[in-house]
Amino acid sequence: xxxxxxxxxxxxxxWPLSRKDRPKQxxxxxGQRVMIAQTFERLARVVSQENVYIVCGEHLVERIxxxxxxxxxxxxxxxxxxxxxxxAILLASAVIEAxxxxxxxxxxxxxxxxxxxxxxxxxxxxxxxxxxRREDAIxxxxxxxxxxxxxxxxxxxxxxEDPDEHGSSPVDAFVEKPNVEKALEYLSHGHYFxxxxxxxxxxxxxxxxxxxxxxxxxxxxxDLVHAYEQGTFADVxxxxxxxxxxxxxxxxxxxxAQEVRVVPSLFPWSDVGHWAALDEVCDANGEGNVIEAExxxxxxxxxxxFYSEEGSQRRIAAVGLDGMVVVDTRDAVLVMPKDRAQDVxxxxxxLPDDER
Amino acid sequence: xxxxxxxxxxxxxxWPLSRKDRPKQxxxxxGQRVMIAQTFERLARVVSQENVYIVCGEHLVERIxxxxxxxxxxxxxxxxxxxxxxxAILLASAVIEAxxxxxxxxxxxxxxxxxxxxxxxxxxxxxxxxxxRREDAIxxxxxxxxxxxxxxxxxxxxxxEDPDEHGSSPVDAFVEKPNVEKALEYLSHGHYFxxxxxxxxxxxxxxxxxxxxxxxxxxxxxDLVHAYEQGTFADVxxxxxxxxxxxxxxxxxxxxAQEVRVVPSLFPWSDVGHWAALDEVCDANGEGNVIEAExxxxxxxxxxxFYSEEGSQRRIAAVGLDGMVVVDTRDAVLVMPKDRAQDVxxxxxxLPDDER
Numbered sequence: 001x002x003x004x005x006x007x008x009x010x011x012x013x014x015w016p017l018s019r020k021d022r023p024k025q026x027x028x029x030x031g032q033r034v035m036i037a038q039t040f041e042r043l044a045r046v047v048s049q050e051n052v053y054i055v056c057g058e059h060l061v062e063r064i065x066x067x068x069x070x071x072x073x074x075x076x077x078x079x080x081x082x083x084x085x086x087x088a089i090l091l092a093s094a095v096i097e098a099x100x101x102x103x104x105x106x107x108x109x110x111x112x113x114x115x116x117x118x119x120x121x122x123x124x125x126x127x128x129x130x131x132x133r134r135e136d137a138i139x140x141x142x143x144x145x146x147x148x149x150x151x152x153x154x155x156x157x158x159x160x161e162d163p164d165e166h167g168s169s170p171v172d173a174f175v176e177k178p179n180v181e182k183a184l185e186y187l188s189h190g191h192y193f194x195x196x197x198x199x200x201x202x203x204x205x206x207x208x209x210x211x212x213x214x215x216x217x218x219x220x221x222x223d224l225v226h227a228y229e230q231g232t233f234a235d236v237x238x239x240x241x242x243x244x245x246x247x248x249x250x251x252x253x254x255x256x257a258q259e260v261r262v263v264p265s266l267f268p269w270s271d272v273g274h275w276a277a278l279d280e281v282c283d284a285n286g287e288g289n290v291i292e293a294e295x296x297x298x299x300x301x302x303x304x305x306f307y308s309e310e311g312s313q314r315r316i317a318a319v320g321l322d323g324m325v326v327v328d329t330r331d332a333v334l335v336m337p338k339d340r341a342q343d344v345x346x347x348x349x350x351l352p353d354d355e356r
Numbered sequence: 357x358x359x360x361x362x363x364x365x366x367x368x369x370x371w372p373l374s375r376k377d378r379p380k381q382x383x384x385x386x387g388q389r390v391m392i393a394q395t396f397e398r399l400a401r402v403v404s405q406e407n408v409y410i411v412c413g414e415h416l417v418e419r420i421x422x423x424x425x426x427x428x429x430x431x432x433x434x435x436x437x438x439x440x441x442x443x444a445i446l447l448a449s450a451v452i453e454a455x456x457x458x459x460x461x462x463x464x465x466x467x468x469x470x471x472x473x474x475x476x477x478x479x480x481x482x483x484x485x486x487x488x489r490r491e492d493a494i495x496x497x498x499x500x501x502x503x504x505x506x507x508x509x510x511x512x513x514x515x516x517e518d519p520d521e522h523g524s525s526p527v528d529a530f531v532e533k534p535n536v537e538k539a540l541e542y543l544s545h546g547h548y549f550x551x552x553x554x555x556x557x558x559x560x561x562x563x564x565x566x567x568x569x570x571x572x573x574x575x576x577x578x579d580l581v582h583a584y585e586q587g588t589f590a591d592v593x594x595x596x597x598x599x600x601x602x603x604x605x606x607x608x609x610x611x612x613a614q615e616v617r618v619v620p621s622l623f624p625w626s627d628v629g630h631w632a633a634l635d636e637v638c639d640a641n642g643e644g645n646v647i648e649a650e651x652x653x654x655x656x657x658x659x660x661x662f663y664s665e666e667g668s669q670r671r672i673a674a675v676g677l678d679g680m681v682v683v684d685t686r687d688a689v690l691v692m693p694k695d696r697a698q699d700v701x702x703x704x705x706x707l708p709d710d711e712r
Contacts, residue, residue, distance in 0.1 A: 015673075016673065075611035079640070089477050125701075143378035150419045169696070199531070242633035252365075281567070291580065297703050297706050297707060299699060299702040299703055300605065300696075300699070300702075312691065313687065314688055315372070315687065315689070315707075315711060316688070316689055316691075317371075317372065317686040317688060317690045318690070318691045318692060319690075319691075319694075319696045319699045319703060319704045320692050320693050320699065320703065321691060321692070321693075324691070326689070326691050328689055331669065331670050331688045332670055332671040332673060333670065333671070333672055333673070333674070333682070333684055334673045334674070334675075335672075335673070335674045335675075335677060335680070335682050335691050336674060336676050337675075337676050337677075337679070340656075340675045340676035343655060343656070343675045343676065344675065346655040346656075346675065347653050347655055347675060350653050350655070351653060351671075355671060
């Protein structure tokens with residue numbers, strides 16, 4: 001199996017730590033390494049290091065190689081521009097097909113998510129890749145929800161059909177982010193899963209779906225494989241890639257695919273979508289405080305999050321806080337209640353360009 | 357008249373801006389200059405520069421001369437140790453008597469308070485000095501309260517007696533910091549005033565009170581004046597000063613003095629006792645935010661205080677705050693609700709020595 005990490009994301013929800021030229025996948029939010037290095041390590045343990053590829057933009061190449069010294073530079077697949085996940089997956093699938101053939105199972109993984117229990121993750125990935133190898137299906141992982149989350153899309157499995165020996169079932173529907181009532185319903189229903197953006201397929205299968213659903217994508221796909229074999233890939237890619245619509249793989253392919261299966265997954269997972277999500281991925285102390293900082297002095301503070309940029313000698317001090325987030329970096333400090341963590345974008349929007 | 361600024365205070369309530377070696381009087385909280393320089397400027401306008409003295413400890417001499425380049429170093433009266441206000445005022449009174457005679461009115465002023473309307477302040481000080489010159493009294497300024505403040509001591513004027521032509525009345529009582537009910541009563545009563553720690557007296561009068569109430573102080577006083585005249589002041593001071601009890605002028609002298617008068621004062625005043633007091637001394641913007649910082653980005657924030665150390669290039673950003681204080685200095689950031697600003701001490705108490 002080949003693992004492909006999509007590292008095209010940019011984002012502002014982790015300002016002031018993440019910036020335009022240092023998106024979330026390249027910051028260290030928790031653990032020892034930056035997010036994408038943690039993802040790489042986790043996958044290298046499942047498929048072995050030489051079977052991990054990374055898709056990213058030109059501007060991140062150097063930073064990614066710095067962050068993952070063990071990555072073979074030949075395994076960086078560089079997008080000429082950021083065009084959402086469908087073009088990125090097309091590019092990855094075409095390169096994998098040219099290098100490894102159209103039958104090898106490919107797993108697509110976001111670069112900046114949290115995953116706990118790596119052994120459980122490994123066995124789940126192994127199961128999904130078995131299904132993708134055997135069936136002519138695109139396989140997705142469905143995370144068992146642990147709360148009525150309104151920030152994720154959901155996957156409903158086909159309850160008419162019993163799961164196969166790998167636990168996979170056909171997908172009945174992909175469901176948009178719900179409101180709270182719906183989310184509560186999904187949680188108690190038992191057959192709705194969080195869509196974690198992880199997909200498994202053989203290049204042949206994905207190519208077939210492009211042919212059926214996105215003829216231009218299919219044409220570009222074939223041209224890229226051909227160019228790769230001819231040694232003209234670098235010349236052909238930029239112009240052909242620009243022709244692809246900026247569209248997500250969910251809209252372009254998944255929702256209309258002939259056969260999609262879901263493997264229910266029980267490992268802890270979070271997309272770590274904003275600062276307050278550190279609650280989901282870091283251990284809190286006895287007062288409910290998450291402290292990812294060297295020098296912190298708290299008096300009568302609970303259920304709050306403190307983050308200081310690595311290597312910082314600055315002290316964060318707080319008195320009488322409840323449910324707050326304080327982020328301290330070299331050149332900025334951010335303070336907000338946890339339930340406003342989604343609104344960091346409003347700050348970034350008002351910043352001068354050089355501070356974004 | 358001679359103006360004496362007491363700059364002996366140390367304090368932690370403005371951590372992380374104020375530190376052990378840079379107490380509140382030497383920080384710039386608002387306006388263009390550090391607190392003691394603002395006090396010096398204000399008094400120089402009332403009594404002229406060459407009539408202003410400053411009492412401070414050895415460790416602050418250099419910083420004070422840096423902060424007030426216009427100060428004649430000969431006008432620094434250096435305490436051998438910090439022993440509260442009674443010994444400091446004794447020292448000042450003895451030096452003034454030796455230099456200027458026992459009849460010149462002396463005004464004592466804290467170094468780190470806020471005073472608005474400088475012309476009104478000047479005329480009030482002028483009135484108090486007239487009373488001190490004429491009567492054998494110690495004169496104090498009583499600030500007309502504008503709210504039921506529980507953080508200040510109060511002065512009750514003698515309501516039996518009509519004010520004299522300078523507005524002064526005898527003092528009936530000095531009253532400790534009240535609870536809220538008492539404070540409300542004092543506010544509506546109309547004859548209670550805030551004790552702002554400003555006193556006016558002739559050295560002769562103060563000496564007489566020392567003789568009556570604190571015989572050892574009287575002895576030291578006379579020895580210091582004598583030593584000054586003999587040119588042995590520097591030799592005599594350290595040993596004699598150490599013999600003085602660490603006691604405030606209120607307890608040692610004011611509460612038991614034979615004649616104490618109060619001049620009601622209408623200029624805006626605050627002792628700026630903690631970070632939240634910036635509300636009282638700085639203008640707030642339309643959302644009620646006080647911003648003493650260069651780079652601040654706020655989204656949906658009201659009634660909060662943002663302070664950044666002078667010259668800082670760091671940005672303070674906040675989302676969804678109400679009634680909070682954020683202080684950012686070179687090596688620390690402090691976050692707390694306004695109503696917890698008194699508790700900064702708890703933070704300082706837990707800091708390693710080198711960060712206090």
